[in-house]
Amino acid sequence: MLKLEMVGHDFGRERTLEGIDLTVAPGESVCLVGPSGCGKTTLLRIAAGLVTPCEGRVSDDFRRSTVVFQEPRLLPWRRLLDNIALGLKAMGVPQQERLTRARALADELGLAERHDHYPHELSGGMQQRVALARALAVDADLLLLDEPFSALDVGLRSEAQTLLLGLLARRNIASLLVTHDLTEALRLGHRVVVMSPSPGCIVHEQRIERPFAERDTAFLYEAAGALLRQPAVAESFLFHQDEVSA
Numbered sequence: 001m002l003k004l005e006m007v008g009h010d011f012g013r014e015r016t017l018e019g020i021d022l023t024v025a026p027g028e029s030v031c032l033v034g035p036s037g038c039g040k041t042t043l044l045r046i047a048a049g050l051v052t053p054c055e056g057r058v059s060d061d062f063r064r065s066t067v068v069f070q071e072p073r074l075l076p077w078r079r080l081l082d083n084i085a086l087g088l089k090a091m092g093v094p095q096q097e098r099l100t101r102a103r104a105l106a107d108e109l110g111l112a113e114r115h116d117h118y119p120h121e122l123s124g125g126m127q128q129r130v131a132l133a134r135a136l137a138v139d140a141d142l143l144l145l146d147e148p149f150s151a152l153d154v155g156l157r158s159e160a161q162t163l164l165l166g167l168l169a170r171r172n173i174a175s176l177l178v179t180h181d182l183t184e185a186l187r188l189g190h191r192v193v194v195m196s197p198s199p200g201c202i203v204h205e206q207r208i209e210r211p212f213a214e215r216d217t218a219f220l221y222e223a224a225g226a227l228l229r230q231p232a233v234a235e236s237f238l239f240h241q242d243e244v245s246a
């Protein structure tokens with residue numbers, strides 16, 4: 001279980017996060033959604049242990065958590081398989097085993113024909129799949145994903161979302177995914193957590209009961225509409241502080 005209790009954070013004089021209580025259970029997919037600048041990335045970085053919060057407690061008893069960033073962050077001089085195997089090398093896994101595991105993951109993520117390609121020879125969607133494979137290679141049981149698909153066009157994004165759902169379900173991996181896209185959160189989350197800015201805090205939480213396979217476009221738009229009818233969510237998404245005061 002990942003557990004954040006009363007987490008608060010400041011950057012200098014700016015109050016970025018306040019009173020954040022958040023949990024992610026084994027196998028659970030939680031989507032953190034909110035407008036730009038509300039502190040989602042900061043919260044994810046705190047969950048990953050990359051930032052120490054000014055206040056509150058973080059406990060994480062997952063075996064291994066890994067972060068997938070918005071940009072794939074591949075090593076340009078390494079071929080696809082070596083990029084996937086990067087974390088395994090750091091863990092001291094022997095080369096043959098590294099490559100065997102990397103090959104299996106590349107194939108599972110639809111990159112079978114690309115083993116020897118360099119990142120610049122891959123499309124944006126493929127590069128993001130390599131980043132996902134690299135995170136899975138180290139046998140993570142919690143993935144922390146920061147807007148992993150936001151740079152992809154609509155078709156590729158939908159494909160990547162389907163792929164991610166399959167991977168998480170097959171391996172029973174938990175995830176905390178940050179997005180500013182309500183429909184993405186509603187498609188990928190067992191639970192959707194909505195943040196509001198200035199300072200960033202959680203204003204609404206909702207469990208999505210419908211099975212993933214039944215979350216079609218009509219459902220997503222209807223559910224997003226229902227969510228936006230919640231006053232706190234509407235205020236967060238539709239009336240930004242700067243618009244109100246303009």
Ligand SMILES: Nc1ncnc2c1ncn2[C@@H]1O[C@H](COP(=O)(O)OP(=O)(O)OP(=O)(O)O)[C@@H](O)[C@H]1O
Binds near residue numbers: 011016040
């Ligand atoms: N390292 C930092 N130093 C100073 N201020 C920071 C730092 N990181 C983030 N901030 C500030 O904290 C606030 C929240 O930023 P954060 O990136 O967490 O928001 P976000 O919701 O992820 O935004 P976006 O959706 O645009 O990525 C912003 O006002 C940002 O300028």
